[in-house]
Amino acid sequence: MKKYSGFSLFKHSLSHHENWQAAWRSPQPKKEYDVIIVGGGGHGLATAYYLAKVHGITNVAVLEKGYLGGGNTARNTTIVRSNYLWDEASKLYDHSLDLWKDLSQDLNYNVMFSQRGVLNLGHNLQDMRDIERRVNANRLNGIDGVVLNTAEVKEIVPIINDSQDIRYPVLGASWQATGGVARHDAVAWGFARGADSMGVDLIQQCEVTDIVTEEGAVVGVQTTQGFIGSKKVACVTAGNSGVMAAMVGLRLPIESRPLQALVSEPIKPIINTVVMSNAVHAYVSQSDKGDLVIGAGADAYNGYGQRGSFNVVEHTMSAICELFPMFSRVRMNRAWGGIVDTCPDACPIISKTSIKGLYFNCGWGTGGFKATPGSGNVFAHTLAHDEAHPLAAPFSIDRFSTGHLIDEHGAAGVAH
């Protein structure tokens, strides 16, 4: 892998950029791999990267039915934070946040992780109780966070409507200064380039049509490019997990729903942090290009259409204009939808299954992007050792039978 740097840019500019090498190879699939990862999104690529880097397992294929990073990785609002409520979740997300901090250098790819801080607004007394509870838990877990009052929120976001006479007044917020946003595509591409350089085969346009098992154990997958063998198959297919599970007769505690987001036309910088409000189903940040990036609530119905219903967008716009009355004159450029795999407790499943050698990493709901490095990191461990990484252990699928759910609805909300 040729190193990227300001100098390499300069050097290549002298030869009119004609000699850049491909960021990754386009190999033909081999007959067999030690591990097959189904799904070339951020989580799948991160899993491959850490399998190779941390565990030295490089005979790995990532099979992607479309193009790398083309699912939810390409469709989310790129928020990164770790201020979840329960120990299990906050530790997992904080592990991820730790990895984010050095990710650009680790990957030699600028993922533009911008630690501009994340505000979660509270609009009523119970919101504020929940915020206090969550921030206290975070603090005692060593996770950064403070509770702000209205005036302190206003100081950080001067354009916010701090009137107490509005329908959902801002009573305060939690503030995680180390949270922020990142460039979503770059995360997928950086992990892809890194994994490829260590020998992982990234195979695009290769749809898995069946998971093949013998005597309760995985032996490989049927794909649109033929049969590929492996004793370990890991499904990291957000937005398609139920379909994958059905191939081997499994069901998951997951429902796939549309989640919509939208951007405004690019404008000059006006908001420098991430502002989220679960109560009104809206969150906003501004991209480096100048777009206001706005997330809406999830649509209520199951849907794989990568589009949702307009009333959800309408509601979000009302809420956004209430919080930021000047936004009313800006214009929506583009709205789109992703497919989120929602779990009953708003927490992911990182788990072995009843079929030997078959693993699932799914159910990240509306908030998987922030977990990308952490999820890949712990899942790689699970695959390498056939035993859950300690941080992943609570996220076993067994929890739905034992009752040990980790209810993050409050902290995950519809927002991230």
Place this chain on the structure above:
Amino acid sequence: MSPNLPQINRLATGGRIDRSKPMSFTFNGKTYQGFEGDTLASAMLANGVGVVGRSFKYSRARGILGHGAEEPNALMQLHKGKETIPNPRATQVELFDGLTATSTNGWPSAEFDLMSLMGKIGGKMMPPGFYYKTFMAPQKMWMTYEKLIRKAAGFGKLSLEADPDTYDKINAHCDVMVVGAGPAGLAAALEAGRSGKRVIIVDEQNEFGGTLLASTQTVDGIDAATWAEQATSQLEGMANVLVMPRTTAFGYYDHNFVVALERRTDHIGPVAKTGTRQRLHRIRAHQVILATGAIERPLVFGNNDLPGIMLSNSVSTYINRYAVVPGQRCVIMTTNDSGYQTALDIQGAGRTVVAVVDSRQTPNGRLVEAAKAAGIQVMAGHGVIEAQGSKKVMGAIVAPLDEAGDKVIGAGKTLSCDLIAVAGGWSPVVHLSCHTGSRPVWKDDVAGFVPGPSIQNQHLAGAVTGEYLLSEALNAGIQAGATASGTTSAQIFDCGDESIGVSQALYLVPHTKPISRAPKQFVDFQNDVTAAGIELAAREGFQSIEHVKRYTAMGFGTDQGKTGNINGMAIVAKTMNKSIAETGTTIFRPAYTPVTFGAIGGRDVGELLDPARHTAMHPWHLANGAEFENVGQWKRPWYFPQAGETMQQTLNRECLAVRNSVGILDASTLGKIDIQGKDAREFLNRVYTNAWSKLAPGKCRYGLMLKEDGMIFDDGVTACLSDNHFLMTTTSGGAAAVLGWLELWHQTEWPEMEVYFTSVTDQWATCSFAGPNSRKVLEKLCTDVDLSAEAMKFMDWREGTVAGIKARIFRISFTGELSFEVNVPADQGHYMWKKLMEAGEEFGITPYGTESMHVLRAEKGFIIAGQDTDGSMTPYDCLMGWAVGKTKEFSFLGERSFSRPDTARTDRKQLVGLKPKDPTVVIPEGAQIVMDPNQPIPMDMMGHVTSSYWSECLGHGIAMGTVKGGSDRMGETVYCPLADGRVLAAQICSPVFYDPKGDHHND
């Protein structure tokens, strides 16, 4: 004020402008004149304005390219102060007198821009994705780089003041919705209208007619624009047709739901003087006809972004519709016949056509012949490979091309000109059809994507299908209108336009140098994406069209790639030796053109954003100085401060009044569900944890409701009104969810049960008054019920007359004191409240709010579902095993989950009382609980404080909280380490702090 400048490019006659209505406007501080009927763009061009802005990345000078929604360059900052609007396209802004506009980019000005210097020097270092390859170390520095990048990016500015305008919405239904009022749309609407169907036709422009308005053709012998006027007035005359100009259908959602934005006042002034500025139409149509037309493509050649290079059809439009010729000497570069029309239009306007440069070797057809006959020089088999100039076009380098258009095969020569009109073929406007998930299909014969199969009731007509002749569009419109209306028509239009030459599919005009070394060949003007950039992206492995889009930002602009995308896709395909059909397209998303946030929000802002619910007594609360708390949708009195009191002093006064005499609370917000039917009792057995079989009429019982996972979901008191009739109360925020829950079980699992549920929350007002004197108060107003302790016991209810009003009287208590709740019909609630206040006056009756209610109930250890529980608490976790029926025959909802291994653990977090070691302390709610305050971080958290208050009657702080295994830890000390460094110690105790035996409420 500078003097008005002459309109140097305006023709003396013609066009659809009103020369009797001149209008002044300013652009970048200079004052110009235009006419009514102008767009800002046509008026700028009339005045010879060339540079309208600077490009995003390289800061290159840019001029107007198009004349409508496709315009990538002319993004304006309109109006001033709080009226300002960032980024509208000058081509879509109707001129009005006094309009002010500035460029959105360029410093210190668009004309003289310093950033362009950086663009020239640094541009070579900024290929697509350069930012992924640098600015990495150290990580912390990224925030600094980012600040600089952010400053340079973005287009217009937003005011920091609130939007002075309002917006509204209208829902509409129709049989046939026609999108676009060009020739196809007008014909379709006429046909549908004549059939009697309810028709809605919308068009984004101020006038109906589309291309007809700038056409020199005839329709059945009538001048095209006149035909459009006649068609429009015919439609306006039909009572069943709704005609909406200035209305953009920007989103097409499932099941034929079309969203359209009507701009009501933007053509009059910066803000609406009366009414709303814009209106969103939410239209549900049985049939949708897309007559959205096509957009002309520019051609990709060296320096093709110079001001003075325009779409050929746009040049014709400016001439014919606005009487503006945007140049003196014009070179036309074309791959098809449309360029020849422009040549004829330019010549007709008295300006010079230097040459028509046609990539085709042997162009022929009606228009080609007409141009030749007019003496226009045609250079067949040639291409403009490069434009010359710095801030405007000075010349075109023209060179012979091979037949495929792949290579320059001879020496070039320079043609001097100040305008290059480019005609690269047409791209059907497939955007709307994509919105519902239909993928467009590539058609080689029209060199464009057309809408693919759709499951919507959708019809297509005109150029959107790749049929570009006027007669074809009109005829297709008639047929689509007939099909959508379920009729037939044999009407055929004659426009004399049959003979047309075959177009060449050419996207990138070759240069003598390779792409990477040629002068910049722009594909996406707004995002500064070049052919070299696209080639580089493909070289680096970004070979999916989506990857190219994301790596280069092609198509991400506010124009969503209307002019650039197809050219870009063609270049990708060629680089990879694939066809465009193979590489595919990206998918267009709503909105077709950008839509004001405020219009999408509509009226649902301010008070109408989730309107608040008020109880019948609300006016009294307002008049008596209540502070309010939002609970669900309700506004509830939080506390009733008196002059000079702190909040704590108010609470102390309110609580003591209840404990010592009598206080009164508005409890109307609690959800109330009337349940009737012979199986009502059994139904309660199934949905509540406890037993209901023996509850007699006249009695009440507290119940807990669980989800099937065993976790508490709601609670409340239910009264037995008669054997088959119950009144259930729910939490204030949970009423709708509980009703849905009951209906769900009845309708899906137990339909055989005879039971009916009716929400009566709004029908009843509830006055709850508590305290040792509460009975005395009630006795003054109610004489037909024996209220004595013996006759009316705790948890009894009676029907009676209170203050002359038929009422239900409940003896239930959420305070631990003797307490009554009087329910009266809501319209008499305010009266009842006042009567109780009068009756209680001698006892000092004290109104109290939710906060005192919380204190009083916490003193008694009563939970609030949603505050002390969080979706992870079973009744046992709340030490409320007493409320769980152990011997109920039917396995009530949630019961089975208790025996799951994790739920059955005895060391789960349990809700206990917490008594602060320092009696003066109130532990903050939300504090986390640990056993060892000296443990280093991360600490082992045992639980958290759910409720905590100062108890004035006990003289110390009290709290409730969850603690792991708390029920077995009574008496142990726990610690709450706070953010401010304090560590508060507390002792685990029973949550019942006050009157543990319950003597008071039994009085």
Place this chain on the structure above:
Amino acid sequence: MHHIYCPYCEEMREEEEYSYTGEAHIERPKDPAAISDEAWANYIFFRSNPRGIHHEMWYHAAGCRRYFNATRDTQSYKVHETYKMGEMPSITAQTLAVANLSEKGGAS
């Protein structure tokens, strides 16, 4: 934006009148105490979640307050039918597959 026929109101109504309430035809176990934790979890949490034909419940919350079933394609969002609670679907993934087959057969 779905437009759904309420089989009780017998009219097409807007999506905003309805609440979606999950997969249809999931029966509560008759004797919960008799089944395993896994079977109980399967009933509460696990869903078929297909891409394609899905039988699901909708609640006409702002209308007649009746629950009913819909056969809907989760990919195209086409509503094939709605039917009353207690009834079985007349269109399933199987019947559609058979219909598609015969359609293709007829065309060839």
